[in-house]
Amino acid sequence: MRVHQIGGVGFDSNIYLLIDDVITLIDAGTGMKFGVVARNMKKLGVNPEDVELLLNTHCHYDHTGGDKDFFMLADCDVAVHELEADLIRSGDQIITLAGSFFGKKLEPVEVSVELRDGDHIKLGELILEVIHTPGHTMGSVCFYERRRKLLFSGDTLFCGGVGRTDLPTSDAETLAVSLRRLSELDIDGLFPGHGPYEEKNAKKHVLDAIKYVDSQTKDTLG
Numbered sequence: 001m002r003v004h005q006i007g008g009v010g011f012d013s014n015i016y017l018l019i020d021d022v023i024t025l026i027d028a029g030t031g032m033k034f035g036v037v038a039r040n041m042k043k044l045g046v047n048p049e050d051v052e053l054l055l056n057t058h059c060h061y062d063h064t065g066g067d068k069d070f071f072m073l074a075d076c077d078v079a080v081h082e083l084e085a086d087l088i089r090s091g092d093q094i095i096t097l098a099g100s101f102f103g104k105k106l107e108p109v110e111v112s113v114e115l116r117d118g119d120h121i122k123l124g125e126l127i128l129e130v131i132h133t134p135g136h137t138m139g140s141v142c143f144y145e146r147r148r149k150l151l152f153s154g155d156t157l158f159c160g161g162v163g164r165t166d167l168p169t170s171d172a173e174t175l176a177v178s179l180r181r182l183s184e185l186d187i188d189g190l191f192p193g194h195g196p197y198e199e200k201n202a203k204k205h206v207l208d209a210i211k212y213v214d215s216q217t218k219d220t221l222g
Ligand SMILES: [Zn+2]
Pocket: 013, 060, 062, 063, 155, 193, 194
């Protein structure tokens, strides 16, 4: 079992390649840098056609724009939280920020797996638990590997920050509740949707994020 970050170029989100019995991607980037992503995969001995499961942390275009490429090439299962599945299926341009923010078009993609809080996804050695963490978007999820204490956090939590809460379906107070849920987990490795990841002692980022979001929401409420 191996975990590699193979994205994050340009506007792309980070893209995590999980090499296990089921070859899995967490997020797909915008698709604008598909060639770079494909090369990064091949260096690790995996072809884009080999991807069997594509897990999206949320609907935003910088994470889902590349879904179509992998779906077409690999015929993989595409998964996203049930609240955002229809946005991907219909190629929503507004809530996904595809048109309004990125000036691109999200291609509709068939979602075969609708994620729900508490789902367990067995990839082989890795078992990912789905934690619904709304706040950045209504259908944001984190994927938690309990035995190895790994958290794939999308745009809910970064190593030193949190995702924006001024976007469609965002809510800062809801994000604060989601972060408190994450604070109950043992977290060693934190693999966020943007920026650097950390493999050890990353729990501090959850606690810092709670302090930050609490201070912001109190300001907003006056
Ligand atoms: Zn993002």
